[in-house]
Amino acid sequence: MPRIKVFDTTLRDGEQSPGVNLNKMEKLEIAKQLERLGVDVMEAGFPAASEGDFQAVKLIADTIKDVSVTALARTRKADIDRAYEALKNTAHPRIHVFLATSPIHMQYKLKMTPEQVASQSVDMVTYAKERFEEVEWSAEDATRSDWAFLAEVIEQVIDAGATVINLPDTVGFTMPDEYGRMFKYMKENVPNIDRADLSCHCHNDLGMAAANTMAAIENGATQIEGTINGIGERAGNVALEEVAVALKIRSDHYGYDTGLKLDEIKRSSDLVAKLTGMYVQANKAIIGRNAYAHESGIHQDGVLKNSETYEIITPELVGVSSNTLFMGKHSGRHAFKDKVGEFGIEMSEEALTAAFKSFKALTDHKKEVTDDDIYTLIMEVKTDQSEMSRYTLETFQVNYGTRNITTATVSLRTPDGESVQTAATGNGSIEALYSTISELIDHDMKLLDYQINSVGGGKDALAESHVQLMVEGQTVNGRGTAQDVIEASANAYINAVNRYILNVQANKAQVMNI
Numbered sequence: 001m002p003r004i005k006v007f008d009t010t011l012r013d014g015e016q017s018p019g020v021n022l023n024k025m026e027k028l029e030i031a032k033q034l035e036r037l038g039v040d041v042m043e044a045g046f047p048a049a050s051e052g053d054f055q056a057v058k059l060i061a062d063t064i065k066d067v068s069v070t071a072l073a074r075t076r077k078a079d080i081d082r083a084y085e086a087l088k089n090t091a092h093p094r095i096h097v098f099l100a101t102s103p104i105h106m107q108y109k110l111k112m113t114p115e116q117v118a119s120q121s122v123d124m125v126t127y128a129k130e131r132f133e134e135v136e137w138s139a140e141d142a143t144r145s146d147w148a149f150l151a152e153v154i155e156q157v158i159d160a161g162a163t164v165i166n167l168p169d170t171v172g173f174t175m176p177d178e179y180g181r182m183f184k185y186m187k188e189n190v191p192n193i194d195r196a197d198l199s200c201h202c203h204n205d206l207g208m209a210a211a212n213t214m215a216a217i218e219n220g221a222t223q224i225e226g227t228i229n230g231i232g233e234r235a236g237n238v239a240l241e242e243v244a245v246a247l248k249i250r251s252d253h254y255g256y257d258t259g260l261k262l263d264e265i266k267r268s269s270d271l272v273a274k275l276t277g278m279y280v281q282a283n284k285a286i287i288g289r290n291a292y293a294h295e296s297g298i299h300q301d302g303v304l305k306n307s308e309t310y311e312i313i314t315p316e317l318v319g320v321s322s323n324t325l326f327m328g329k330h331s332g333r334h335a336f337k338d339k340v341g342e343f344g345i346e347m348s349e350e351a352l353t354a355a356f357k358s359f360k361a362l363t364d365h366k367k368e369v370t371d372d373d374i375y376t377l378i379m380e381v382k383t384d385q386s387e388m389s390r391y392t393l394e395t396f397q398v399n400y401g402t403r404n405i406t407t408a409t410v411s412l413r414t415p416d417g418e419s420v421q422t423a424a425t426g427n428g429s430i431e432a433l434y435s436t437i438s439e440l441i442d443h444d445m446k447l448l449d450y451q452i453n454s455v456g457g458g459k460d461a462l463a464e465s466h467v468q469l470m471v472e473g474q475t476v477n478g479r480g481t482a483q484d485v486i487e488a489s490a491n492a493y494i495n496a497v498n499r500y501i502l503n504v505q506a507n508k509a510q511v512m513n514i
């Protein structure tokens with residue numbers, strides 16, 4: 001069966017989701033999972049955007065061996081140079097250069113004529129080609145561009161060395177038949193089109209991203225771009241798992257396949273949801289909690305007689321399985337290690353010991369420790385940068401009552417190793433807690449967003465909190481886990497402050513290096 005290449009942009013376009021901000025260790029974990037999933041190309045970031053993005057792309061490029069790693073660049077030499085610096089040691093490098101071709105973007109955003117857009121694209125593809133064998137060129141806002149103009153630019157950039165041509169539906173504007181016709185038009189009107197892969201890149205503003213991607217495949221696309229769980233700018237990108245499973249289940253209709261290991265989909269989805277804080281809705285296609293659940297009597301009756309009456313996808317196909325190993329206070333290190341293996345996660349002995357210690361501590365409070373709990377603990381250990389952390393929570397107490405003024409008392413260890421303590425009040429537990437922590441930390445801070453979720457079910461479930469703070473004018477995210485919701489909230493807040501401090505240190509180090 002002919003194979004469609006999969007270009008994952010979870011770490012670049014996906015990270016452009018409002019409110020998402022991954023540190024480099026979190027990005028690396030996602031990159032390793034994408035490698036296990038079997039994507040052909042992963043877009044690791046936009047190195048010219050920030051020092052943090054540059055470092056994350058470089059770390060991924062230096063680590064990933066079996067997948068092509070790419071990075072985004074504007075049609076500017078400085079962007080291409082920065083991408084080259086980040087990617088130069090990777091096994092299969094690719095640069096991704098983009099420039100908008102629609103009248104509205106050219107006139108108002110770029111303030112360039114169509115002729116300037118064409119020649120700048122050619123010049124920068126030529127420049128990129130001197131550094132990279134694989135050069136992808138994207139016509140941003142292709143679906144609102146003039147097709148004849150676009151065809152001319154595509155022909156020129158292929159002559160200049162582009163090996164992949166991407167036609168993004170940047171604002172999710174197109175419809176399936178129209179997008180399909182655009183691909184057919186380019187196949188028929190660009191004389192050298194067969195010298196390049198043709199790629200689609202769909203956004204979901206009108207809920208058409210998956211349908212548009214399928215239409216592109218039917219009309220000549222050889223590469224699809226998207227993200228895990230469909231995260232991304234505004235309403236997101238196409239969810240890769242939806243397209244890959246649709247191609248598999250309807251191979252009779254399309255006759256194409258991807259190289260993805262479909263049973264790695266659930267793990268990939270869980271990891272991205274956990275590290276980004278963007279949880280998947282229960283009825284989400286392919287990986288939603290309800291995607292393999294049957295509620296009504298007639299459906300249940302049908303499924304009991306023959307599951308295919310109401311199930312077109314088996315849960316096992318995408319790696320959804322029921323928990324068979326009961327993990328509790330009597331479990332030992334072997335069972336724990338086996339569970340880590342089941343998740344497909346590699347851990348050093350040191351990290352395994354730390355995760356096992358947290359697991360045992362949890363079993364003292366929790367009757368049954370679920371897969372979700374263990375997975376959360378492992379990720380806490382794997383993405384921990386505590387050796388570089390600055391503030392740690394020592395103790396806290398919150399007094400809340402319907403008729404009392406809520407008071408929190410918190411003790412923190414500061415970056416200098418000093419123990420500081422104070423108390424403050426607030427309208428509720430979290431406000432009192434956060435006001436108290438703020439008083440102990442010598443930075444100007446504002447809470448922008450706060451989320452609390454339970455991991456798995458049950459009244460003794462672990463709590464996981466995500467916060468977004470404005471610290472000294474910089475937006476930072478934080479994540480914290482604990483058995484208690486207030487402790488998880490405190491951990492998330494302190495984690496955000498520590499990330500801010502690490503960012504400041506990284507920037508200072510960069511200035512000193514220059």
Ligand SMILES: CC(=O)SCCNC(=O)CCNC(=O)[C@H](O)C(C)(C)COP(=O)(O)OP(=O)(O)OC[C@H]1O[C@@H](n2cnc3c(N)ncnc32)[C@H](O)[C@@H]1OP(=O)(O)O
Nearest residue numbers: 013046048049050073074075076098099100109110140170
């Ligand atoms: C459709 C997409 O997803 S595109 C990718 C979007 N991703 C991002 O923007 C990543 C995060 N971005 C950033 O950190 C910043 O925008 C940066 C570092 C890239 C640039 O920052 P700044 O230099 O402050 O510029 P700012 O973002 O305000 O404006 C963008 C500039 O790039 C220009 N530009 C936009 N696209 C392109 C392009 N493809 N090629 C060349 N120039 C471009 C704009 O015209 C504008 O130029 P101007 O300053 O001459 O008016």
Ligand SMILES: CC(C)C(=O)C(=O)O
Nearest residue numbers: 098138140141168170
């Ligand atoms: C940078 C390009 C490929 C993009 O993300 C878009 O146009 O949506």
Ligand SMILES: [Mg+2]
Nearest residue numbers: 013168170201
């Ligand atoms: Mg995009």
